[in-house]
Amino acid sequence: MNLLIHDLNEKEYKKISGDYEGYEVVSDNGSIKPCVGCFNCWNKDPGRCVVKDGYENMGYLIHHADEVVVIGKYTYGGFSGSIKNIFDRCLGYVLPHFELVNNETHHQKRYNEIKPFTFIFYGHQISEEEKECARRYVTAVCTNFRAQVKEVIFKEDNKKVKIPDRGEYKAEGKIVLLNASTRVKGNTAKLAVELQKRLNRETEIINLVKYLNDNDKLLKELEDVSTIVLCEPLYVDGLPSQLIRFMEKFEEDYKGKNKRIYALANMGLYESEQLVNLFEGIKQWCTKMGFEYGGGLGVGAGELVGGFMEAVPFGKWPTSKIARGMDKLAEAINYNYITEDIYREPAFPRSLYMAIANSGWKRMAKANGLKPKDLYRQL
Ligand SMILES: Cc1cc2nc3c(=O)[nH]c(=O)nc-3n(C[C@H](O)[C@H](O)[C@H](O)COP(=O)(O)O)c2cc1C
Numbered sequence: 448m449n450l451l452i453h454d455l456n457e458k459e460y461k462k463i464s465g466d467y468e469g470y471e472v473v474s475d476n477g478s479i480k481p482c483v484g485c486f487n488c489w490n491k492d493p494g495r496c497v498v499k500d501g502y503e504n505m506g507y508l509i510h511h512a513d514e515v516v517v518i519g520k521y522t523y524g525g526f527s528g529s530i531k532n533i534f535d536r537c538l539g540y541v542l543p544h545f546e547l548v549n550n551e552t553h554h555q556k557r558y559n560e561i562k563p564f565t566f567i568f569y570g571h572q573i574s575e576e577e578k579e580c581a582r583r584y585v586t587a588v589c590t591n592f593r594a595q596v597k598e599v600i601f602k603e604d605n606k607k608v609k610i611p612d613r614g615e616y617k618a619e620g621k622i623v624l625l626n627a628s629t630r631v632k633g634n635t636a637k638l639a640v641e642l643q644k645r646l647n648r649e650t651e652i653i654n655l656v657k658y659l660n661d662n663d664k665l666l667k668e669l670e671d672v673s674t675i676v677l678c679e680p681l682y683v684d685g686l687p688s689q690l691i692r693f694m695e696k697f698e699e700d701y702k703g704k705n706k707r708i709y710a711l712a713n714m715g716l717y718e719s720e721q722l723v724n725l726f727e728g729i730k731q732w733c734t735k736m737g738f739e740y741g742g743g744l745g746v747g748a749g750e751l752v753g754g755f756m757e758a759v760p761f762g763k764w765p766t767s768k769i770a771r772g773m774d775k776l777a778e779a780i781n782y783n784y785i786t787e788d789i790y791r792e793p794a795f796p797r798s799l800y801m802a803i804a805n806s807g808w809k810r811m812a813k814a815n816g817l818k819p820k821d822l823y824r825q826l
Contacts, residue, residue, distance in 0.1 A: 450512035454519045454529045475529035481689040484630045488539035490811040493824040506539035507826040514563045521570035523728040524580040525685045528692035534683045543808040545801045552716040556593045563597035571606040584724045587684040611737035613705035618783045621649040623672045627679040627690035629656050634753035639678040641761050645777035662696040670703050681714035686728045694732045710743030717797045719747035719790035726788050742786035744776040765794040
């Protein structure tokens with residue numbers, strides 16, 4: 448059996464369904480929920496998501512497929528919101544434990560296999576540069592899933608994409624820090640509060656999760672906001688699906704003036720440069736929207752950083768380098784200039800982080816009444 452994941456509507460799918468006879472087919476049927484970031488697919492019901500909406504068995508489906516084919520609209524350097532939603536729910540396919548792959552931290556395999564993935568991106572006039580981004584993105588996804596990119600195919604039409612001219616950006620009014628994590632008190636939120644303290648204009652932190660069922664309302668609230676800091680965790684090497692969906696909504700419906708968008712991102716693995724695809728996604732969205740991208744701060748080992756922020760004042764060892772990076776981002780926002788992306792990790796050895804994380808999962812399993820070996824469960 449093969450697995451097809453797609454985001455085509457019924458009519459579009461009908462045209463190609465003959466090519467995928469016998470496939471297990473997964474698409475967004477409207478009931479899919481975003482990942483809640485609980486990690487229970489690792490330490491409570493290993494291998495399976497605890498959100499019961501019909502998409503809880505994605506890890507199992509990938510494992511039991513001979514090959515996986517993904518057909519999706521090219522969106523901001525990677526997947527559309529609905530494809531990304533499905534991928535965000537696949538985390539249980541790998542183990543929580545870290546190991547080094549090509550000198551980068553990644554997760555260990557749950558299943559002893561190298562699953563081949565074919566990616567078919569469709570869209571209007573996908574440029575060579577965009578194709579390169581998509582290839583880089585799916586390579587990162589497959590590296591994280593310990594899988595293999597079999598092929599990347601582009602099917603584009605010639606429809607012209609018009610980039611709106613929204614006039615000059617004016618830094619005025621309040622700055623909104625949009626927390627796109629589903630964990631409203633998580634690591635993203637903690638970092639956003641620290642950035643907020645450094646900003647000298649009126650600010651407001653808005654949690655995207657409050658508006659998941661009413662993106663229209665949030666769009667309205669942000670209509671007159673000139674400066675937005677998109678704050679988010681890295682999910683499966685890109686933006687979390689709930690944020691992509693909101694960005695798609697913006698692209699569809701926003702008619703207003705220019706904005707400047709900054710970014711504050713964090714991730715669980717150690718090397719902050721793994722955030723490059725996420726920043727690229729925000730940049731490509733800004734281009735499509737006719738907005739300015741102002742630069743971002745990317746923080747590695749986010750779970751460790753979040754823990755340190757509880758125990759030691761932010762800016763003291765071991766978060767001093769991150770705080771200095773945040774000062775730079777805050778300065779750019781305060782003095783209204785564009786900065787390069789800044790990548791930072793805590794001043795803490797990677798090997799020790801890996802050892803702490805790997806033993807932490809065992810403790811969490813125990814707290815959930817599991818034995819350490821249960822974490823390795825295969826479905
Ligand atoms: C579904 C999902 C996918 C994730 N994918 C990645 C990833 O690809 N790379 C990474 O370094 N961390 C990944 N993480 C870890 C988060 O980025 C990290 O735990 C982050 O600190 C969470 O921030 P939050 O507390 O604000 O939600 C993932 C987490 C989840 C829940």
